[in-house]
Amino acid sequence: MRVDFPVWGGGRRAAEVSLSLLDAATVSRLIWVPSFVDLCCDPGFPGFPSRETPESLVAAARAGGFGELVVSPRVDPVADTPEHIARMERSHVGVRLHPTGALTIGLRGEELAEVGLILRAGAVALSDGGVAHPDSLVLRNALEYTREFGVPVLLRPCDAALDAVGVVHDSPLAARLGLRGNPAATEEIGVARVIALCRATGAKVHLTHVGVARSIEAIAAAQREGLPLTASTPARNLVLDEASIDDGRYDARFRLHPPLRGAIDREALVAGVRSGVLCLSADHQPRALEERDHEFERAIPGSPAPRTAFAAALTALGDLDTVVRAFALAPREVVGLDVSSWALIDPIGERVVAAERPLPTDALEGLRLRGVVYDHVCS
Numbered sequence: 001m002r003v004d005f006p007v008w009g010g011g012r013r014a015a016e017v018s019l020s021l022l023d024a025a026t027v028s029r030l031i032w033v034p035s036f037v038d039l040c041c042d043p044g045f046p047g048f049p050s051r052e053t054p055e056s057l058v059a060a061a062r063a064g065g066f067g068e069l070v071v072s073p074r075v076d077p078v079a080d081t082p083e084h085i086a087r088m089e090r091s092h093v094g095v096r097l098h099p100t101g102a103l104t105i106g107l108r109g110e111e112l113a114e115v116g117l118i119l120r121a122g123a124v125a126l127s128d129g130g131v132a133h134p135d136s137l138v139l140r141n142a143l144e145y146t147r148e149f150g151v152p153v154l155l156r157p158c159d160a161a162l163d164a165v166g167v168v169h170d171s172p173l174a175a176r177l178g179l180r181g182n183p184a185a186t187e188e189i190g191v192a193r194v195i196a197l198c199r200a201t202g203a204k205v206h207l208t209h210v211g212v213a214r215s216i217e218a219i220a221a222a223q224r225e226g227l228p229l230t231a232s233t234p235a236r237n238l239v240l241d242e243a244s245i246d247d248g249r250y251d252a253r254f255r256l257h258p259p260l261r262g263a264i265d266r267e268a269l270v271a272g273v274r275s276g277v278l279c280l281s282a283d284h285q286p287r288a289l290e291e292r293d294h295e296f297e298r299a300i301p302g303s304p305a306p307r308t309a310f311a312a313a314l315t316a317l318g319d320l321d322t323v324v325r326a327f328a329l330a331p332r333e334v335v336g337l338d339v340s341s342w343a344l345i346d347p348i349g350e351r352v353v354a355a356e357r358p359l360p361t362d363a364l365e366g367l368r369l370r371g372v373v374y375d376h377v378c379s
Contacts, residue, residue, distance in 0.1 A: 188218070
């Protein structure tokens with residue numbers, strides 16, 4: 001039957017609800033919120049059919065309340081031409097895919113891509129695809145050029161040489177586990193470099209995958225200075241840290257890059273989202289069975305995310321208003337999107353993240369998380 005539910009921010013709208021499947025207490029808690037946005041969606045298509053299909057991605061997005069997916073150019077072939085952007089299928093039932101164009105040809109960090117033509121073809125932003133950018137001169141020239149277009153450039157801050165070192169956070173835990181450590185300094189150096197170039201060029205920059213406490217301090221200072229700089233962190237980083245792998249199993253679900261950092265960093269991320277310095281991404285990076293079924297160091301880093309990201313954020317932050325601002329409104333402001341779809345959610349209900357077979361892939365599997373998505377509609 002059709003039932004009216006309150007809308008976050010005011011008003012009501014109807015939804016088809018099977019009351020036989022929901023108890024009265026659950027029905028009384030349901031509320032419509034603007035659908036969520038993943039600024040860092042790294043899909044398995046085109047080029048990686050064993051990872052996922054457009055249909056499986058859209059199904060996962062709808063199940064998690066995501067209406068907008070900002071798609072990485074790190075596909076095969078790399079999205080570094082206007083033809084690639086123009087060919088992308090963007091409208092799906094309840095979910096819109098928004099392409100970002102590669103900042104440099106092949107994401108190699110050597111030669112600027114056809115930025116103007118890529119944007120004219122429909123890209124909402126430019127991106128390094130999460131790939132370490134080694135040449136500061138090329139990056140400076142790219143930011144100076146893109147400033148004229150007024151679109152954000154999505155960059156993962158890191159030092160290319162240090163970023164290639166290690167598979168877990170560089171700490172006493174890494175030494176005890178016998179795994180190579182990736183130092184926090186790689187992100188701190190990367191953040192400092194981007195802030196300096198943002199100041200020098202005036203370009204709009206969005207830093208992705210922020211995970212280190214000192215990075216947040218630097219970003220907050222840059223924002224107070226008035227620089228056109230925004231930043232986000234994956235929702236899973238609010239509930240997981242390096243201790244998650246410390247159970248003797250070397251579980252490849254936690255093989256992420258950048259790696260999970262320390263507990264102090266995780267607490268700083270939560271505070272950074274609450275204060276508005278950071279917004280959130282799902283950081284969807286599906287991986288195929290053959291890419292994950294290896295010892296920890298050889299597994300391809302990444303984790304699927306849309307089904308569990310909202311619940312991870314609400315569990316860590318404990319406040320629906322903060323989650324909506326950080327996961328629905330602020331990301332739309334970054335890339336200039338309007339609210340065009342809504343998710344019907346229960347902000348109190350809890351579920352245990354179900355196990356996947358034949359090989360678990362979601363880093364949040366087994367956790368009891370607060371927040372359940374029940375429906376997803378377009379305006």
